[in-house]
Amino acid sequence: MESFNEYHIDPNEFTFLKSFEDNWQVIRDEFTHFIKNASNDELKLTYDILGPKSQTIKTKGDAKYSAFGILFQGMFIDKYIQAHQIQYPDYDPDDASQKAIILREKYFPSLAKVIEKVNFSEDGIIRNVYFGTFHPGLDIKLHVNYNPHTNRGYLGLIVPEGDVAMKICHEQLYWHEGKFLVLDHSYPHCPHNYTNYDRTVLVVDFFKPDKPRDEVIRFEKEQVTQRMQDNPYSLGVFGKSDKAKVEDFIKYGLAHQLEWDKAL
Template sequence: MTNLNGNTKANSPAPRPLIISVGKRLRNSLNRITSSQSRIPVSPIIDPETFDWTAEVAENWRMIATEASQILRFRDAVPPLKEISPDHARIAGDGNWRSFFLVGYGFEVPENCARAPVTAALVKKIPDLNSAFFSILDPGAVIPRHRGVTRGLVTCHLGLSIPHPPEKCTMQVEDMDLHWNEGKWLVFDDSYFHQVHNDTDQRRIILLIQVKRPMRLLGRLVNDFALWNIRRSPFVQDARQNLGQWEEAFQNAERNEAA
């Protein structure tokens, strides 16, 4: 049933507050180092052409969208983000933001990759990949204002199925209102505050990619050390365990359709 090849059990809840507290205290200092070491602009919005791999993935967006739509046949078996990651409970809503992981913080989900083979093959070629998943936002969903854990990662959204009109499904990064378009990338630094509103009666589906920020040597060393610790923290290990439990639900949904 476990699909992340991990025998590591999630840590007990007790150390979580300490880990989170330490992480928050260090975040600003680490972000300052990252900013000084970055090889790309330190700005809320980043040109997709900054990354060579974005063109090839975008060229195949229709096949990626088809795989996502096939997975959404089993929508109720795709876990809400709050069920995967307890640390996202504040922003994850009431089950209206779902995530189908192919790779999470470097940990591959083999069963899910097999369900989306074209997408998986494309994302596995991305240099310095941290995470890759289909992000599904239901009609009326709101993701409140928040920011990511580190400036050492860059977040990239490829539009797959976008509500109409696009202006009614908005991501605000700092004071800028942004909209997704099918087959187009929206690349940003999620260490800046951002929020999302889907004010439509349609579902928004994107391919979300996170990659390491290109940096000079000191920045790479600091970033790799920070990510090493995040990967081993309850923030990630609990999610690995929870994803394994949801695999059974997806298999049951597939069997029910075949019956």
């Protein structure tokens, strides 16, 4: 039996996540089909315009993290590009938006249908949906994701055996294919992949259901406005507040100290 707490949350509390779990193999197959069959131009386009990019989260060494998705702040990426008039080096907003629609319809129709179904029945509770891949050797430095209005669910799609895990406070948590790991990312954490294979999950950010909807929408709008001003290619997912502060290191260290004290 797993134990849960304020930052490691029981996914069964969120029944709407079951729609993603029920379709996890289809979602995984769409991802693998895309990776294997997309042209070089399609791959470049995807990582140019569909990938949330962070300027604050740092890694140890040269191993990389890659991400791309189809939903940001409750909007499909084509609508999000238009709403924020994102200017890319090689594409204007209209061109980027149209290309994003083509990619989604060609490669990710099933995932899009799941998102639409859940957000229709749950009043837009799903905010961000993107694929996140940890490449071999990845070690991400301690950071936070300051999103007090949302939880982050990871649906395991491709998870190799071995040491690929999320360290958060005093716990080391693992992903499992076809299952959600749900975290409150406001707590300091540092994931890694010490295997020789890629690990890919579907990241699903969603509003905390126990918070008033008008309150979280207002917070999200203010936060995204600031993040898009700082870095439009973050797609509102990452921001300067992700950088761990001194108190975050203290909180992380204290969690380990308390665990060591109990062991002793």
